[in-house]
Amino acid sequence: MPTDGEVLIEVRNLEKSFGDHVVLKDINLDVHRGEVISIIGPSGCGKSTFLRSINLLEKPTAGSIVFEGTDILAPDTDVDVLRRRIGMVFQNFNLFPHKTVKENIMLAPVKLKIMTEEDASTKADELLTRIGLLDKADQYPSRLSGGQQQRVAIARALAMNPDVMLFDEPTSALDPEMVGEVLNIIKNLADFGMTMVVVTHEMGFAREVSDRVLFFNDGIIAEENTPDEFFGNPQNERLKDFLSKIL
Amino acid sequence: MNKKQWITVAIIIVMLCVAGGTWYATSHNDDREVLIVETSPDFAPFDYTIGEEFVGIDMDIVRAVCNDMGCDVKFRQNTFDSILVSVPQGKADIGASGFSITPERAESVLFSDPYFDIHQVVVAPANTDIETFEDVKDKRISVQNGTTGADYAAEISTNARTNVIYQASYQSVILDLLNGKADCEIVDEAVGISQAASHPELKVLDILTESPIEQYGFIFSKNNTELQERFNSSLAKIKENGILQQIIDHYESNGYSADTPSFFSYKGTLVVETSPDFPPFEYMYGTEYAGIDMDIVRALCNDMNYRLEMRSNTFDSIILSVGQGKCDMGAAGFTMDPDRQALFSDPYYTIKQVVVVKEGSDIQTLDDVKGKKISVQTGTSGADYAETLSNNIIYQKAYTEVILDVLNGKADCEIVDSAVAEAQVARQPNLKILDITDAEPEYYGFIFALGNQELCDEVNTSLAKLTENGTIDKIIDYYAKNDFKEIPSYYSSQEIEDEDDENAGGFWADLWDRFYNDFLKFDRYNYIFEGLKNTLIITASALVIGLALGAMLAVVRSIHDLTGKMRAINTVARAYITVIRGTPMMVQLLLIYYVVFASSDNSILIASIAFGLNSAAYVAETFRSGITAVPKGQMEACRSLGMSNWMAMTTVILPQALRNVTPALGNEGISLLKETSIAGYIGIIDLTRGADIIRGQTYDALFPIIVVAAIYLAIVLVLSHLIKRLERRLNSAY
Numbered sequence: 001m002p003t004d005g006e007v008l009i010e011v012r013n014l015e016k017s018f019g020d021h022v023v024l025k026d027i028n029l030d031v032h033r034g035e036v037i038s039i040i041g042p043s044g045c046g047k048s049t050f051l052r053s054i055n056l057l058e059k060p061t062a063g064s065i066v067f068e069g070t071d072i073l074a075p076d077t078d079v080d081v082l083r084r085r086i087g088m089v090f091q092n093f094n095l096f097p098h099k100t101v102k103e104n105i106m107l108a109p110v111k112l113k114i115m116t117e118e119d120a121s122t123k124a125d126e127l128l129t130r131i132g133l134l135d136k137a138d139q140y141p142s143r144l145s146g147g148q149q150q151r152v153a154i155a156r157a158l159a160m161n162p163d164v165m166l167f168d169e170p171t172s173a174l175d176p177e178m179v180g181e182v183l184n185i186i187k188n189l190a191d192f193g194m195t196m197v198v199v200t201h202e203m204g205f206a207r208e209v210s211d212r213v214l215f216f217n218d219g220i221i222a223e224e225n226t227p228d229e230f231f232g233n234p235q236n237e238r239l240k241d242f243l244s245k246i247l
Numbered sequence: 248m249n250k251k252q253w254i255t256v257a258i259i260i261v262m263l264c265v266a267g268g269t270w271y272a273t274s275h276n277d278d279r280e281v282l283i284v285e286t287s288p289d290f291a292p293f294d295y296t297i298g299e300e301f302v303g304i305d306m307d308i309v310r311a312v313c314n315d316m317g318c319d320v321k322f323r324q325n326t327f328d329s330i331l332v333s334v335p336q337g338k339a340d341i342g343a344s345g346f347s348i349t350p351e352r353a354e355s356v357l358f359s360d361p362y363f364d365i366h367q368v369v370v371a372p373a374n375t376d377i378e379t380f381e382d383v384k385d386k387r388i389s390v391q392n393g394t395t396g397a398d399y400a401a402e403i404s405t406n407a408r409t410n411v412i413y414q415a416s417y418q419s420v421i422l423d424l425l426n427g428k429a430d431c432e433i434v435d436e437a438v439g440i441s442q443a444a445s446h447p448e449l450k451v452l453d454i455l456t457e458s459p460i461e462q463y464g465f466i467f468s469k470n471n472t473e474l475q476e477r478f479n480s481s482l483a484k485i486k487e488n489g490i491l492q493q494i495i496d497h498y499e500s501n502g503y504s505a506d507t508p509s510f511f512s513y514k515g516t517l518v519v520e521t522s523p524d525f526p527p528f529e530y531m532y533g534t535e536y537a538g539i540d541m542d543i544v545r546a547l548c549n550d551m552n553y554r555l556e557m558r559s560n561t562f563d564s565i566i567l568s569v570g571q572g573k574c575d576m577g578a579a580g581f582t583m584d585p586d587r588q589a590l591f592s593d594p595y596y597t598i599k600q601v602v603v604v605k606e607g608s609d610i611q612t613l614d615d616v617k618g619k620k621i622s623v624q625t626g627t628s629g630a631d632y633a634e635t636l637s638n639n640i641i642y643q644k645a646y647t648e649v650i651l652d653v654l655n656g657k658a659d660c661e662i663v664d665s666a667v668a669e670a671q672v673a674r675q676p677n678l679k680i681l682d683i684t685d686a687e688p689e690y691y692g693f694i695f696a697l698g699n700q701e702l703c704d705e706v707n708t709s710l711a712k713l714t715e716n717g718t719i720d721k722i723i724d725y726y727a728k729n730d731f732k733e734i735p736s737y738y739s740s741q742e743i744e745d746e747d748d749e750n751a752g753g754f755w756a757d758l759w760d761r762f763y764n765d766f767l768k769f770d771r772y773n774y775i776f777e778g779l780k781n782t783l784i785i786t787a788s789a790l791v792i793g794l795a796l797g798a799m800l801a802v803v804r805s806i807h808d809l810t811g812k813m814r815a816i817n818t819v820a821r822a823y824i825t826v827i828r829g830t831p832m833m834v835q836l837l838l839i840y841y842v843v844f845a846s847s848d849n850s851i852l853i854a855s856i857a858f859g860l861n862s863a864a865y866v867a868e869t870f871r872s873g874i875t876a877v878p879k880g881q882m883e884a885c886r887s888l889g890m891s892n893w894m895a896m897t898t899v900i901l902p903q904a905l906r907n908v909t910p911a912l913g914n915e916g917i918s919l920l921k922e923t924s925i926a927g928y929i930g931i932i933d934l935t936r937g938a939d940i941i942r943g944q945t946y947d948a949l950f951p952i953i954v955v956a957a958i959y960l961a962i963v964l965v966l967s968h969l970i971k972r973l974e975r976r977l978n979s980a981y
Contacts, residue, residue, distance in 0.1 A: 057883055084889035094884035098902050098981050108888035111898060140981035153884075160888060 005032040008164055008195055009054060014063035016049055023049045025219045027063070031164065031197060036190045038206035038227075039199045041216035042242060047199045050216065051166050054197070055079075055086045068163065084112065087157030087165040091172050093149045095141040101152050102128070102137040105159045114160070127155040131185055147178030151185055158189075165189065167198040203246065207231050215239045280318040282474075284309050285339040287327040289417070291441045291505035292498045293345040293363075293463070296324075300509060304437075305343040307494045307510040308362055308485070309465065315481040331356065335468050341478070342466040345435075347395060352466070357475045360482055361462030362491065367399050368439040369452040371431035372424060380454050387412065389420045389429035396433040399458055417442070424449060435461075437503050444504035488738065489718055493549055510552065517553040518574040519544050520930075522562040524645040524943045526670040527731040528580040528596075528691075531559075531944050533769025537736040539666075540578040542722045543595055543713070544693070545738050550709045559940075560930040561644065563626045564841075568930075569696050571845045576702070577694040580664065582628040590697050593707045594690030595719060600632050601668045602681040604660040605653055613683045622649045622658035629662040632686045636662075647943045650675065664689075670731035674946070733944075765950040771941050775951075778937025779958060785854050785933065786920045792859025793919070794912070797866025800824065801904075802896045804867065805874045809882065810892060820867070827864035833925050835861055840929040854926045862919050869911045873904035906977045913970030917963050924959075934958060 009031040016024040023046045031037060039047045052058040054065060056072060056079050065072050072082055096104050105127060106120040115123065128134040131151040133144075141149055150170055157165060167186065171179040183205050190196060190209050200206055206213050206227060213230040215223040215238075223236040234240045286305065288296045294303045301322040313320045325333060330342040335355055347365075348358045371377050377386065384405045389412040390397035401407045412429050414420045421442060423429040433455065434442070443449045467475045485491045494510045501507035521529045521540065529538040536557045548555040560568055565577040566589055582598075583591045604610050610619065613636075622641040623630040633640050641658050643649045650671055652658040660681075663671070668680045695703045713719050725737045766772040800820045807817035827835065839857040840850065847853060877900050885895035905912075927936030938951035945951075 055887055057886065080886075080889045080891055082889075083887055086887070088884075088887035090880055090884065090887075092878075092880050094878070094880035096881065096884070096899050096903075098899075098906070107898065108885075108890060111894060112889055142981060156884075156888070 005034050007031070008033045008035075008068060009197075010064075010066040011054075012064045012066075014050070014053060014065065015061045016046070016053060016058060017061050023219055024053070024060070027219075027221060029214070029221070031195060033163075033195055034193045035211045036194075036196045036198070036209055037212050037214060038210040039197065039214045039216055040201065040203070040206060040242075041214075041222075045216040046219045047216040048168055051168050051197060051199050054166060055083050055088055057088075084108075084114070084160050085163045087160060087162035089150070089153050089157055089165065089167045089170050091169040093141075093146070093153045093173075095149055095153055095156070097141055100138050100140055101133065101144070104141065104152060105156045108156070109159050120159070123159055124155075127158055130188075131155050145178060146174045147181045150174065150178075150182045154182075154185055154189075164195040164197070167196065167200070169199050169201065171200070171202060201246070203231070203243075215242070217242075280316075281321055282313055282318050282340045283321050283323060283338075284341045284343050285323050285325045285330045285333060286342070287330060287344045288324055290327075290345050290438065291445075292437055292503040292507065294343070295505050297506065297508060300512065302507070302509040302512070304363065304495060304498050305345060305463075305465075307497075308482075308491060309341065309343050310509075310511050311485045311490050311494065312478060312481045315484055316477055331466070334466050337468050337471075340467070340471070340474060345463050346466050347461045348464045355469065356466040357469055357471065358464035358466060359475060360479050361464050362482060362486075363437075363463040363495070365435045365437060365461050365463065367396050367433050367455045367458035368436045369431050369454055370424065370434055370439045370442055370449055371452060372427075373448055373450045375431065375450070375452075377431055377452060378454075380457065383431060383433075383454070386410065386430035387428070389414055389423040389432045390434070391415070391417055391420055394434070395459065395461055396435065399455070400433045421446060421449070433458075437498075441503035441505060444502040488721070489546075489716070490549060497552075512552075514552045515554070516556050517548055517551075517576060518556045518558065519576045519578050520558050520560045520565045520568055520574040521577070522565060522579040522645075523559050523940075524647055525562075525580050525667060526646075526733050527666055527726045529578065530733050531940065532733060532735045532739070533771070534773065535736060535739055537734065537739065539596065539723055539726055540580060540691075540693075542725075542737040543710075543719060544576075544578050545736070546713050546718050546722065547706055547709050550713060551705055558930065561928065562624070564928070564930065566694065567841050569694050571841065572696060573845075575695070575699075576706070580667075580691050581694050582689045583692045584628070587694070588697065589694035590699060590703050591692035591694055592703055593710055594692050595710060595714075596666070596691040596723075597688055598664045598666055598691060599682075599688045600629055600662055600684045600686040601665045602660050602662055602683055603653060603668050603671060603678050604681060605656070606677045606679055608660065608679075610660055610681065611683075613685060616660060616662075616683070619659040620657075622652035622661045623663070624649055627664075628686075628689055629664065632684065633662045645939070645943055646671070647946060650678070650946070651948070653678065666731060670733070673732045761945075761947050762950055764945050765941055765947055766954075771944070774932060774937035774940050775934070775954065775958070777932050778934040778955075781851060781926070781931055782920070782923050782934040783962075784851060785858060785923045785926055785931070786916075788855035789858035789862055789919055789923070790916055792856065793862025793866045793915070796859065796863035798870055798901065800863060800867035801870030801874060802893070802901065804871050805900070806892045806896060808875075812892070824864045824867055827861055828868075832858075832861050832922055833928065836925060836929060850926075850929050850931050854923070854929060854931055858919060858923060858926075861922075862915060865915055866912065869908050869915060870901075870904055873908035873911075874900055876907045877903045909970065909974050909977055913967065913974075916970070917966055920962060920966070921959060 007030045011027055011029040014024055014027040027050060041047045049058055053060050060073065067082055070077060070082065072079065096107065099107060102124050105124040109115040109120045110117055125134065128137055131154065133148055133151060136144060136148065141152065144152065170186065171182050174182065179202065183202060186198065187209050210227050213225060213227050214221050215236060217238050223230065223234065223239050231243065234243055286294045286301060288294045288301060292303055293305045296302060306322065310320055323339060327344055330344055331352065333339050334342040346352065348361060369377060369383055377383060384403055387410050388400045388404055390400045392413045392415060397413060400411045404410050412423055414423065420432050424432055425448065439451045443451045465478065497510040498507055521536065523529045523531045523536060527538055528540045529536065545555060558574060562579055565579055566587060568574050569577045569589055583594060602610065602616055610616055617636050618639065619637055620639045620641065621633045621637050622643060623633045624646050625642045625644060630642065641652055643652065646667065649661045653661050654675065672678050672680055693706060722737050803813055803816050803820050807813045836854065836857045840853050844853045881899055881903065882895055885899050923933055924935035926933040927939060932940065934955050938955040941951040942948050
């Protein structure tokens with residue numbers, strides 16, 4: 001378990017509120033290189049907000065987030081540059097409907113001049129092979145199933161060669177028979193040592209793949225443990241309650 | 248799309264292409280006859296050159312005559328003797344080199360009617376002792392060989408063999424005088440004056456009263472009687488209308504000196520705006536400006552040596568236009584009124600207000616008019632006067648509409664200047680004039696920008712001269728003699744046509760006559776083509792400006808909505824959209840034309856910008872709603888990949904928004920096309936204005952308006968079809 005590796009993301013005293021409504025209070029977390037962290041919790045507990053705070057899709061109200069040594073909340077930080085190293089996969093895929101599968105993957109690297117057109121094309125083919133969708137390269141997303149779309153979304157994020165991947169309930173919008181194919185891809189990433197933070201409701205997946213599991217409740221990390229302890233011997237009453245309902 | 252629709256669209260496209268093609272062809276089909284004129288340019292003031300230009304009385308008369316004949320002139324240089332050979336051989340059409348009409352020459356060439364009478368004078372050094380004809384007889388006389396002066400010298404000299412010196416050129420003759428080798432010279436009067444003008448040490452003695460009177464004529468080939476006749480008839484015309492005398496006066500007033508520029512080498516261009524819907528003062532005869540004002544302006548320009556450029560505008564706008572220097576002078580029957588923001592010339596016409604009613608009206612006295620429904624043209628003094636009589640007044644933009652009001656019973660009467668009333672009654676026999684008003688007589692003047700006193704004075708001087716020599720009266724008489732009907736300009740080469748239709752044909756023949764009148768006569772269809780061209784240009788350019796600027800505004804607004812950034816630009820953008828959407832297009836157009844771009848007169852460009860700026864505001868809001876309809880996740884996905892707001896907008900959001908709003912944008916394009924129909928207000932001939940002009944000329948509203956409506960409809964159908972196809976393609980894309 002690589003919890004003793006280099007700290008990639010360091011979250012300290014993070015707070016977020018929308019007006020009077022406090023969503024996150026005093027969150028502290030270190031994400032180490034190569035580590036896979038799952039976040040579970042009831043809806044509205046702030047887990048998605050926390051994940052989206054990491055790449056500043058939500059702006060925290062207080063606290064600090066240091067990513068690879070850079071304070072991403074500092075006013076002079078170029079967030080766009082940092083985001084290139086933080087991949088994100090959304091619940092609703094958010095593929096670009098007017099671009100083909102391959103164009104979706106190539107768009108950002110080429111537009112941001114990180115890769116040449118040829119390099120990006122090679123990379124896209126490689127990623128499509130990896131997710132098993134090379135034959136869909138020239139299709140528009142609307143022709144793909146939900147599971148396939150999510151796989152493409154993962155490939156699109158990977159095309160930027162990120163240092164960490166954030167997954168925001170990647171299987172929640174999928175029909176049950178498609179959940180597996182997406183989780184397999186994520187597991188595969190974990191096997192290759194990708195650092196990942198996954199907000200999920202898939203307990204089996206969390207138990208199998210994670211190095212650590214966090215339980216968010218009422219805007220705080222109510223429990224944090226190894227998967228075996230977390231699921232086998234939960235301490236927090238709310239967690240016990242939560243697990244009893246969904247397992 | 249089924250087959251029928253395809254055929255319709257194809258027909259419409261072919262129609263438009265033919266329209267465009269015809270316009271192109273007619274506007275480039277300028278094959279005027281060119282006449283080659285030979286001259287020996289060493290005979291000031293008749294024939295000489297300044298730089299490359301052929302100048303002199305002969306040259307200018309040839310220009311004026313050929314202009315009247317509708318031909319172009321090409322001048323060529325030759326020696327005096329050789330011209331007498333090359334013209335008969337047909338190498339040149341006309342010889343113009345101060346040819347005296349003699350029976351000998353008439354053997355080999357045809358002469359035109361004489362255009363100049365001349366006699367011989369004596370030129371001598373200023374300190375000469377010659378005083379009378381008798382004194383000359385014993386003197387040493389220098390002459391140019393072969394001239395009338397040479398013959399006459401030989402005749403009167405007491406000792407011709409020793410005392411007459413025959414030189415080959417006038418230069419040598421003058422040297423003889425200057426060097427004292429001769430005591431005097433005998434030469435044609437005008438040439439003598441010209442020489443004395445160039446050499447102050449010489450003077451002219453007009454003492455040869457017995458010398459033969461000679462006449463100058465132009466020469467043609469012996470077998471070219473057709474050209475001779477045409478030339479003579481046009482020559483008669485420029486004698487009659489005074490242009491010939493003006494040309495000669497021009498040289499005389501410059502002392503016949505050899506550096507006098509051509510009468511036709513203008514001092515500059517005078518841009519004159521008029522509102523040609525006000526017969527008999529200004530109207531279009533075919534494509535030609537005609538009317539009393541127009542012809543007085545022509546006479547003025549001839550007299551002042553200005554090239555004349557006429558433009559049409561609406562009556563109200565001319566005053567603005569003059570004030571801003573978009574034109575030099577306004578000539579549209581302007582009543583001299585101290586309230587008008589312009590400088591007035593001296594009056595050239597006096598007028599009083601009369602009432603025009605339909606035959607059978609119960610209006611008989613001024614009291615009857617009070618409280619009646621009166622139709623007037625906006626901005627005229629008739630309008631002001633009408634306000635004192637009634638508060639039930641219809642204000643029309645053009646007299647055409649005023650007459651229609653009276654004819655159709657929409658108004659009980661109109662109040663109008665008497666000359667105009669006479670012209671109207673001449674055309675519409677069921678109208679009659681009632682001379683019952685108590686309005687003060689008024690005076691028409693031309694208008695200039697306040698402060699342009701210089702031009703005003705110049706025009707006044709010339710106007711006084713033209714009044715003095717009867718030119719103005721001649722012009723007014725010409726129109727009066729023709730009952731103030733719409734006839735070709737006094738200076739036009741067009742014949743007056745008898746427009747009284749014999750009402751012979753039945754309904755269809757009548758309809759055909761109207762159609763013929765509206766479109767075919769005088770090539771009036773050109774107004775429609777010109778209008779179509781301008782309408783399409785303005786719509787297309789405005790659409791481009793609107794789409795580009797509108798998209799930019801939408802992006803700014805959306806980014807601000809999303810992130811709160813770009814606050815300052817967003818405020819500007821929002822203010823812009825509010826102002827544009829909150830004011831009428833018409834007002835914006837006038838504002839941009841008369842205020843923002845006051846110093847430019849490229850009205851098509853200005854209109855394109857105005858319509859483009861207007862369209863941008865609507866396009867911006869359309870685009871913004873399209874952007875809002877794109878799911879928020881799209882933006883988040885872009886940002887999570889490290890793209891900037893701007894890049895995300897332009898590469899991901901806008902293309903999707905575009906598909907959402909294509910139908911709305913199509914509608915915007917269609918309404919833009921139709922909105923351009925107000926472009927006429929800034930003097931552009933667009934499709935609508937084209938129909939307006941025809942209507943103003945023929946008093947027929949039916950055909951021009953229906954045809955124009957059909958053209959708009961055709962364009963809209965084509966546009967809708969294209970938009971539908973684009974939509975379908977976008978929808979099938981992903």
